[in-house]
Every structure is written in C-alpha cells, then in structure tokens.
Amino acid sequence: MPYDVVISGAGPNGLMLACELALAGVRPIVLEKRTAPSEEQRANGLVGQVVRLLDRRGLYERLTGNTQKPVPVPQFMFAAFPLPLYELADSPVYTMLAPQQKIEAMLAERAEELGVEMRAGHAVTGLTQNDDVVVVDVDGPDGPYRLEARYLVGADGGRSITRKLAGIGFPGVVNDRTVSRSAHVTVPAGLKDPVTGGLRVPGYGVIPPFLHHRTERGLVAYAPFPDGRTLLSVTTFDLPEGDAPFTIDELRQALQHVLGVEVPLGPPTGDGPHMLRRLSGGNTRLAERYRDGRVLLVGDAAHVHSAIGGPGLNLGLQDAVNLGWKLAATIRGWAPDGLLDTYEAERRPAGERVTMHTQAQSVLIGPGPDVTALRTLFGELLREPAVLRRIADLISGADIRYGESADSPLAGAFVPDLGPATRSGRPLLVDNTGTLAEAAGPWLDRVDSVTAPVDGAKALLVRPDCYVAWASDKPAPDPESLRTALRKWFGEPR
CATH class of the missing domain: 3.30.70.2450 (Alpha-Beta Plaits)
Structure with a gap:
C-alpha cells in the first residue's frame, strides 16, 4: 500500500509539513540524507507571521519554555534602517530568538509524537509518476529501494534534487x-x-x-x-x-x-x-512552478534569497502549513476541485514579495555615496507613518491576504487569537451569533464549530493554516454566503 506523502528533507519546513499532515490524519514519511542533526549554525530565530502561527499550534510555548504569548517587538530593521515599530498602534512584526537546531529538534519531537515515520540516512535519487502514484527511488544505508506514494514533496533546500528530478526550472539572478x-x-x-x-x-x-x-x-x-x-x-x-x-x-x-x-x-x-x-x-531564485503533477515544493526548494531581515523561515514554514491541509484534504477525498492548485496560486506570490524586498534591501545597503544619497531619501520616507506601516507589513508577511469579503475586513487575513481551538489544525467555524448551526451542519464532519471572542466580527470561517476564509460582522450573517465559502474551501457536504 503506498504512503500518502513522501517528504524529502527533514529541515524545519519538511518537519512542519509532516506535523500538519499527521494532524490531518494522513500518513507522511520523511526521508533525510543526513544521519544526524546538522551542526551548521544557520538561522538564529524567527521573524514575522510565523511566530504567531507557531503560537496558534501551541509550538511557540515549546520553543520558549514558558506560557507567555508572543508580543510585537518595539523595533526591527529594514536595509540597515532602524524601524521604530513602537510608533505603530498594532505592529505586525513579531520575533523569537531560537537557533535553527532548536527549532528542528522541537519539530522532530512533535512529528514523532504524531506518529510520523522518519528515516535518517535515506536520500531521494529518482522519481517517476503517473496518474495514481509517484514512485520514489531512495538510496538508504542498506542499499537502494523504492517507495510508492500518492504525493512527493521536496523540502530539500536550495539545491533540491526533487525539483531537479521533476524538471522544474529555478531561474534567478x-x-x-x-x-x-x-x-x-x-x-x-x-x-x-x-x-x-x-x-x-x-x-x-x-x-x-x-x-x-x-x-x-x-x-x-x-x-x-x-x-x-x-x-x-x-x-x-x-x-x-x-x-x-x-x-x-x-x-x-x-x-x-x-x-x-x-x-x-x-x-x-x-x-x-x-x-x-x-x-x-x-x-535570488524562484521556482517556475511549485507543482508538477504529484510532486510539490516547499521552502528553499521553491525559493532562495538574501537572508537580510531573516525572512526565510517565515516564508518556508508558512508554505508548509498552507500546503499541509490542502494536500490532506485532497488525499482524504473532500477537497473541492482545484484546492491543491491554490497552494501555488497563494504561496508563489508570497515568494515573489520576499525576493522583491530582499533584493531592494541589497541595493539599499550597497557601497558608495550614491547609495548613501538614496538612503537619505528613503530614511525621510520612513518617517511617514503610512510608509512605516507598509514596510512592517511587508517584512512580517502581514500584507499577504487570501481573498476578500464585503462583509468583513478580516476575511483573507491572518486569524486573531482564538486560544487552543487552532491547535487541532482543523477548519473552524467561530459562531458567536448562534444562528449558523443549521447552515454549517452538513460540514461538521470536517469543520469544528466553536465560540470565541473576536474583535471586528461576529462569525468567522477559519482555514487550518489560520487564515480567515469568510467573516461577517452582522448579528445574523447570511447563511448562504457561509455555505458558499464552505463549498469553496472544504468541498461538498457528505
């Protein structure tokens, strides 16, 4: 019997994806060519929406060792400009100091708790795919062998063998x-x-x-x-x-x-x-596409860029969480048509945003008096509150929205804190009106209904990646608009 998903690479992005898939009830197996955790010192922490995302899953507490909620930092940087984020009423920039080894160890521990099979010393060497499965050639400690899976995900870094075997181009500068x-x-x-x-x-x-x-x-x-x-x-x-x-x-x-x-x-x-x-x-490179049939890419396998400002894990871990629930829904049979294609449609533009602003920062930190003159002008612009907000949203990833709604500005945005409800990784209907039970009833096999105080909305439909699929601030929301959103993201009712 084939595995549900083979993940090539046990870095943070591959492990996060494995955890998300396991939460959703599918069987991933993680292959890692390393035989022991890397001793290389890479990222020193997390920046941006990913900090709040880990908190929504209960993983922030594991990394910090305390129960305090994350709070925005008073200042950060952009192209060596100090950003006075304390001037913003609700700064979106969160950070957490943690070496990448610690992040990987935490995610590996969580994956093991969820029953994920992980094989160290096993490297992907080839693949073939058809309409039903992808056959993965693997070189292990006891020699070569093959695995069959419904999908293969390359989380194997900027030199991704998965990307190369799938024939996905990686243009850049x-x-x-x-x-x-x-x-x-x-x-x-x-x-x-x-x-x-x-x-x-x-x-x-x-x-x-x-x-x-x-x-x-x-x-x-x-x-x-x-x-x-x-x-x-x-x-x-x-x-x-x-x-x-x-x-x-x-x-x-x-x-x-x-x-x-x-x-x-x-x-x-x-x-x-x-x-x-x-x-x-x-x-600076961005994959031509994030999917080729039954092969998909996450993290550095899909994009590489300057490390200025530390956006790598913010981008890659959100790739993993965005892909995880969509892949699981497809495997479990309730995904609406085209759901898996929205992974690239949503996350490739996010990759474009990060490569854009890291390239811009590289220019602004360059040598010479002409760049110094440009910096003087840019520094004056940063004194404008609207510009400061724009840059803060950009570097944190808070400017990413997935669709809009006329009923509420929260639709398409990252969800406010709902407490432990988001730790399950399941879709959520937050109904504080008491009027939506009948409309949502046919979807309750895959959508949990909860109540939680939310500023700015009476009801929310929340995707597993913690983005709001639908929202309403009306005391009695239109049930048909909710049904439309449920069908769009979570398929037809059973």
Whole structure:
C-alpha cells in the first residue's frame, strides 16, 4: 500500500509539513540524507507571521519554555534602517530568538509524537509518476529501494534534487560582489555599551545590537544573544575572500575594513556548535512552478534569497502549513476541485514579495555615496507613518491576504487569537451569533464549530493554516454566503 506523502528533507519546513499532515490524519514519511542533526549554525530565530502561527499550534510555548504569548517587538530593521515599530498602534512584526537546531529538534519531537515515520540516512535519487502514484527511488544505508506514494514533496533546500528530478526550472539572478563573514566571537567586556547593549568601538561609535549597521564599505551585524553567545557578521563589497580557510583573524580584518578602526575579537567560549562561515555572492531564485503533477515544493526548494531581515523561515514554514491541509484534504477525498492548485496560486506570490524586498534591501545597503544619497531619501520616507506601516507589513508577511469579503475586513487575513481551538489544525467555524448551526451542519464532519471572542466580527470561517476564509460582522450573517465559502474551501457536504 503506498504512503500518502513522501517528504524529502527533514529541515524545519519538511518537519512542519509532516506535523500538519499527521494532524490531518494522513500518513507522511520523511526521508533525510543526513544521519544526524546538522551542526551548521544557520538561522538564529524567527521573524514575522510565523511566530504567531507557531503560537496558534501551541509550538511557540515549546520553543520558549514558558506560557507567555508572543508580543510585537518595539523595533526591527529594514536595509540597515532602524524601524521604530513602537510608533505603530498594532505592529505586525513579531520575533523569537531560537537557533535553527532548536527549532528542528522541537519539530522532530512533535512529528514523532504524531506518529510520523522518519528515516535518517535515506536520500531521494529518482522519481517517476503517473496518474495514481509517484514512485520514489531512495538510496538508504542498506542499499537502494523504492517507495510508492500518492504525493512527493521536496523540502530539500536550495539545491533540491526533487525539483531537479521533476524538471522544474529555478531561474534567478546571481550576485557575486559580496562576501559575508560570520562567526561566534568574544569581545572585551569594556566594549559592551551598558545603555544600548551594543558594541562600543573606540574611534568610531556604537554598533547597535541585533540590527544591521551600514557604512559605505560594508555592513555589520552584532548580536549578543541572551544565552551568552555573541555573533558578529560582516558583509563587504570590495574585499574578496582568499584561498585560506576562514578564521576569526579574517573576520577581524574585514571589520576593520568596514569601520576603519580595529576591534579586538577573540574565539568563542562555551558549548557549541559555533558558527564560522564565509559565503561569497548570493542567489535570488524562484521556482517556475511549485507543482508538477504529484510532486510539490516547499521552502528553499521553491525559493532562495538574501537572508537580510531573516525572512526565510517565515516564508518556508508558512508554505508548509498552507500546503499541509490542502494536500490532506485532497488525499482524504473532500477537497473541492482545484484546492491543491491554490497552494501555488497563494504561496508563489508570497515568494515573489520576499525576493522583491530582499533584493531592494541589497541595493539599499550597497557601497558608495550614491547609495548613501538614496538612503537619505528613503530614511525621510520612513518617517511617514503610512510608509512605516507598509514596510512592517511587508517584512512580517502581514500584507499577504487570501481573498476578500464585503462583509468583513478580516476575511483573507491572518486569524486573531482564538486560544487552543487552532491547535487541532482543523477548519473552524467561530459562531458567536448562534444562528449558523443549521447552515454549517452538513460540514461538521470536517469543520469544528466553536465560540470565541473576536474583535471586528461576529462569525468567522477559519482555514487550518489560520487564515480567515469568510467573516461577517452582522448579528445574523447570511447563511448562504457561509455555505458558499464552505463549498469553496472544504468541498461538498457528505
């Protein structure tokens, strides 16, 4: 009997998808060519809507170790501009500091709780598909074998073998002018600014913490994490990498090149893993399509871009949650026609938005007095509240809406907090009017009916990915409009 879904890749996006599928009652199997968790230090946290999404699933509490709800951050950054988000009445920008290894470990633990089968040391090497199944060739520790599944999802990164085997193009642009050098370091205690928490550089000034700092020769990011680790990143435009292995000394020289003064840096202390990474150039690429028959892509397999502002996991994890319920509905037989196609229709534009704004930021942090002049103008624009709001919505992903409704501005937006109700991953009807039971009754095999206080609406129909499919602020909503939304997203009643 074929598996429901084979997922290639056990990074955060593949594991999140596996959890979503298991919540919906389908059988995924996760194949990962690594035999142990990666020691490479990659993302340092989460930014944007994904923080609230994890909270809706009860996973934010697992990562933080406490029951406090996420709150917006008072400031963030865009192209090395500090954003005074505290000036917004309801900032959409949420962040959470957590190394990617911790995020992966949490999601792997959750997947195991949900009964997901995971195979380490197993790599996809080939695929063929027909109208009914996809046959996946796998190379495992005991040799090659084959799996049959109804669908295959590539969550295997920017060099995705799944994407290549499916023949999906990955066009984009290459930037070969930058070198990014990052490492965990120690700095003398006397250089830590007690007021801002930043790095006080004699002869230069203060490098603010957790923000990008631009000069006309490069970019610096100083991050003193609460766990005692200090990460320093330096991006240069005219200082090519050498042939020798990257060292803390090279990072020190790059920092002096950007700031014009020397800063004493030492090797990291304490338990690792510690980052020591040098990257030359960068790619911005977007898959030509997110689906080829029974093969689909999520995360970096579908899009790669600059890491400026940390949008990668925000984009990829939301890909996974958007795809999960639609794929599960298709497998379980109640999906309306075309539901699975809405995955690409909704998420590829989100990928386009992220690649657009990361490319724009790359220009705004570039070297030279002409860019400095552009930054002066852009900085003036950021003083306008409407512009600040627009940028905050953009970097958080809060500008993404899936459709609209004349009955309520909440329709198409990310759902307000409904408490534990969204942890099930099931569609929800929030009926605070007591008038919709008869209209929704035929769908209650797949849609849960709940009550919960919601500002701005009397009733909501909520998709499993926590976006509002339908909403009304009327005391007695039109039942036929609800039935239309139920059919559109959750199929015909049984």
